[in-house]
Amino acid sequence: MTAHHTSQQSDGAQLRLADDSDAAAAEEAAEVGQARFEELIAADSRVEPRDWMPDPYRKTLVRQVSQHAHSEIIGMQPEGNWITRAPSLKRKAILMAKVQDEAGHGLYLYSAAETLGTSRDEMLDQLYTGRAKYSSIFNYPARTWADVGAIGWLVDGAAITNQVPLCRASYGPYGRAMVRVCKEESFHQRQGWEILYSLSHGTDAQHRMAQEAVDRFYGPALQMFGPPDSDSPNSNQSMAWNIKRFSNDELRQRFVDMIVPQADALGLTLPDPHLTWNEERGHYDFGDLDWDEFFSVLKGNGPLSRQRLEHYRNARDDGAWVREAATAYARRGQQDQSALLGA
Amino acid sequence: MTSIDAADSSSWPLWEVFIRSSRGLSHVHAGSLHAPDATMALRNARDLYTRRNEGTSVWVVPAAAIMASDPDSKGGFFESPQGKSYRHATYYTQSEGVKHL
Numbered sequence: 001m002t003a004h005h006t007s008q009q010s011d012g013a014q015l016r017l018a019d020d021s022d023a024a025a026a027e028e029a030a031e032v033g034q035a036r037f038e039e040l041i042a043a044d045s046r047v048e049p050r051d052w053m054p055d056p057y058r059k060t061l062v063r064q065v066s067q068h069a070h071s072e073i074i075g076m077q078p079e080g081n082w083i084t085r086a087p088s089l090k091r092k093a094i095l096m097a098k099v100q101d102e103a104g105h106g107l108y109l110y111s112a113a114e115t116l117g118t119s120r121d122e123m124l125d126q127l128y129t130g131r132a133k134y135s136s137i138f139n140y141p142a143r144t145w146a147d148v149g150a151i152g153w154l155v156d157g158a159a160i161t162n163q164v165p166l167c168r169a170s171y172g173p174y175g176r177a178m179v180r181v182c183k184e185e186s187f188h189q190r191q192g193w194e195i196l197y198s199l200s201h202g203t204d205a206q207h208r209m210a211q212e213a214v215d216r217f218y219g220p221a222l223q224m225f226g227p228p229d230s231d232s233p234n235s236n237q238s239m240a241w242n243i244k245r246f247s248n249d250e251l252r253q254r255f256v257d258m259i260v261p262q263a264d265a266l267g268l269t270l271p272d273p274h275l276t277w278n279e280e281r282g283h284y285d286f287g288d289l290d291w292d293e294f295f296s297v298l299k300g301n302g303p304l305s306r307q308r309l310e311h312y313r314n315a316r317d318d319g320a321w322v323r324e325a326a327t328a329y330a331r332r333g334q335q336d337q338s339a340l341l342g343a
Numbered sequence: 344m345t346s347i348d349a350a351d352s353s354s355w356p357l358w359e360v361f362i363r364s365s366r367g368l369s370h371v372h373a374g375s376l377h378a379p380d381a382t383m384a385l386r387n388a389r390d391l392y393t394r395r396n397e398g399t400s401v402w403v404v405p406a407a408a409i410m411a412s413d414p415d416s417k418g419g420f421f422e423s424p425q426g427k428s429y430r431h432a433t434y435y436t437q438s439e440g441v442k443h444l
Binding site for chain 1: 357377395411
């Protein structure tokens with residue numbers, strides 16, 4: 001009965017397509033799609049790649065997921081720089097595993113973004129030509145071994161705080177990629193904390209080194225959650241679409257509340273004189289951040305913005321021959337197979 | 344400022360990756376990747392999706408070879424089981440209290 005009904009419907013649609021124009025049919029499909037999309041969002045369900053979705057939703061996701069992927073790829077550089085100088089073989093192995101994870105996270109995320117209809121090559125092209133953004137934190141240098149610890153504890157810690165709610169993002173492939181990323185990321189934060197713990201409990205010079213690294217990364221790490229809510233125009237729409245679950249300021253607060261006792265356990269201080277427990281709010285109050293610096297780094301004026309991009313381009317160019325060889329080898333394999341099959 | 348070399352991964356097909364997490368379980372979809380051929384796809388899948396002993400077996404399938412149901416069929420494709428709750432054991436309630444049934 002319903003099957004019959006369905007076939008009538010599609011016959012009707014075909015007739016209309018012949019009579020009127022493609023535009024009318026597309027318009028009707030969009031109306032049905034919009035209703036279905038709103039239903040899914042209202043039910044806190046998931047949108048999957050082949051579902052109809054509004055263009056701005058698709059565009060927002062492509063931008064967010066690709067920027068996230070680029071951040072992972074560029075994010076390999078500050079720490080990758082320390083692989084040859086890690087203080088022990090064990091630390092080196094750990095750091096290599098972590099940098100390899102970042103590459104993997106980039107690939108999961110590019111795959112998720114590709115399901116929205118933008119090819120990975122197009123996204124990489126945007127990164128290559130400097131048109132794409134990535135998290136401004138990676139434009140800061142890792143000056144000392146302690147910075148590698150601070151990056152793991154604070155930068156990866158902030159990333160995890162941001163990413164855990166993204167596991168429930170309304171776009172299925174993004175949420176699934178984030179689940180995988182979050183599982184792997186928790187080791188990153190712990191290993192960073194342990195590097196700082198060792199230094200903090202070492203010689204005076206090592207303790208000082210750890211403290212200086214925390215002083216350098218505290219502010220930029222808090223800025224990773226993005227501008228204050230009052231200055232973040234796209235956040236509301238993202239939350240209405242169930243992509244974002246919490247505002248920038250909510251997540252920043254959550255992160256500060258987490259790291260204060262963690263800093264205590266390290267025996268280090270956080271460089272903010274305004275940091276005090278607010279009994280009434282049940283949260284830590286903290287001082288204003290340097291947003292001028294944030295926007296300046298975001299515009300490409302970070303300490304290492306130019307070098308990061310240049311390094312990416314060189315790595316990509318230098319690896320071209322490997323990709324060409326792999327393509328040529330695959331082609332020859334196909335020819336051999338055709339010859340065997342007598343094609 | 345132009346694009347990246349032509350012989351780049353754009354010509355590399357997309358592969359879907361399925362992983363058997365341990366013996367006795369099915370292969371489950373883990374994600375996808377680009378690779379020039381099946382051998383490389385398999386190696387990349389190992390590096391990308393089994394860095395923490397997630398698998399004892401990996402399948403890679405060209406994404407283009409997968410035939411999928413239409414998400415716009417409004418459930419018509421899956422309507423057959425609708426209203427057929429008698430296909431579930433929970434439909435039968437007379438036996439409540441009777442053991443091993």
